[in-house]
Amino acid sequence: MNEETTNLLQRILSIEQDIRDHLDRLGKKRFKWLSPEDPVRIKNLEKIAGHLHSVLNFLESQDDKPCFTEQKTKTLCLILEQMQKPCCISSNDAWEFADMLEIELIRLGDPVNIFMLLKAQQKADITDPHRWEKHFQGRDLDTLIDSYSCGKFDNCQHLLEARRFLEHLRQEQISEYRRDRAKAQLRGIYLGRMALMLALILPLLSYFYIAATWKDNLAYLLLVVLLSGAAGSILSHAFKLGKQPLHTEANDKTREQPLGIRSLISEWKVFIAQLVIGATSALVLFLIFKAGLLQIGGMKELGPEAYALIAFLAGFSEVYFIGILEKVGGNTGSSLR
Known part of the structure; x- marks a missing residue:
């Protein structure tokens, strides 16, 4: 593990600890009813801390194999830069950071994790508006799943394609969440x-x-x-x-x-x-x-x-x-x- 990766791991660990300390202070605050905290913000901060912990695991398990050359950490560093002070993260920013870290998990995840995400898409509910068939052809999913064996994909190109497919699906879901938040506001x-x-x-x-x-x-x-x-x-x-x-849900024709x-x-x-x-x-x-x-x-x-x-x-x-x-x-x- 090179020095740059080591420094990145230390930054992630430090920010995760800062977030957990902030959440701990919120939990111990007296007279909570006078100034109640936004439960959505707290939920997303907890989600961010969990995602950072998963990122730590993925970065520590990486090696210098060719399949990892496409895994860039520049976007992750930009996200970390914006999360230096957890107490200053707004409810909306917490939601955005949690979603962006989910994208990073797809970009940094090991082949086993990517395969599990693909299998989840294969068994997605037919009413899910963001299931694979709504955006891509089903045979592409079958091809990627068939290319996985014994903990790895048969070549780096299939791993890269799987990441990009999953990233697109997640981006579509995030865009819908943003629209829903704007509508609700x-x-x-x-x-x-x-x-x-x-x-x-x-x-x-x-x-x-x-x-x-x-x-x-x-x-x-x-x-x-x-x-x-x-x-x-x-x-x-x-x-x-x-x-x-x-x-509205895809199969619901009766609602407003x-x-x-x-x-x-x-x-x-x-x-x-x-x-x-x-x-x-x-x-x-x-x-x-x-x-x-x-x-x-x-x-x-x-x-x-x-x-x-x-x-x-x-x-x-x-x-x-x-x-x-x-x-x-x-x-x-x-x-x-």
Whole structure:
């Protein structure tokens, strides 16, 4: 083992120990409930420490055979350089480092480890979106597996090909995880904004509802209607956004369409427009019932609470709004179609 490899092993061992010391300090911290740690970050730091330990094992077992000439450690050194201070590693960076080290394990793994990964691909679940057949031809996998015997591949080229195939599969999976994290963060931001909008609307709605009840003022009643329609639109959008999965399984055709990055980026502008649309729908139904074109339970005059509920439903449900308009169209001898 040359001096460069020895120094690299010492660096890996030092960083692994620093990470484990950091995790140990987190575990011993008092009053954890005052400042809880991100469990995902902790999980990925533990994963990083485990991967570094595996890298140590692979590097120590390497020799100077030709098959190892393609195993570069430059990318590993770059990753180690960014992990000098475990306490400064963010949750997202911890996830990235854990994924990058998995790639390094494929690049540095011995033939036995590579063979085991290939065999795992051979037995992958048919519903796995990242199984071998989704990206490559099955006969390539069979060729690589058949080229392995007695703890080694029959030539260095097959070992190199196996590494590159497995690395590509893992990179595809990592890319999907990145997209899912971005989608989850965007959805969280939008749901937070919706909650803030509701927190602003509800006190105003309550105030104007009380004022409309006491003073019988049409202006206050109109404000109740508009705010109720906007609140219904927000809730409808929040429910829809919350139900949509980040991705769908290959054999699942019944679930909602998955969220897309581009649609989420444009979601906020659509949401602002829907507030106005919800308020407008509420106003239209208010005018319909106020004019007596439709009645509920034979009542000619409705109270503020009834108008508020109708307005909320108008903003919440497009089907409800269109259904009311169709009834009005039928009563007037015309049709919306």
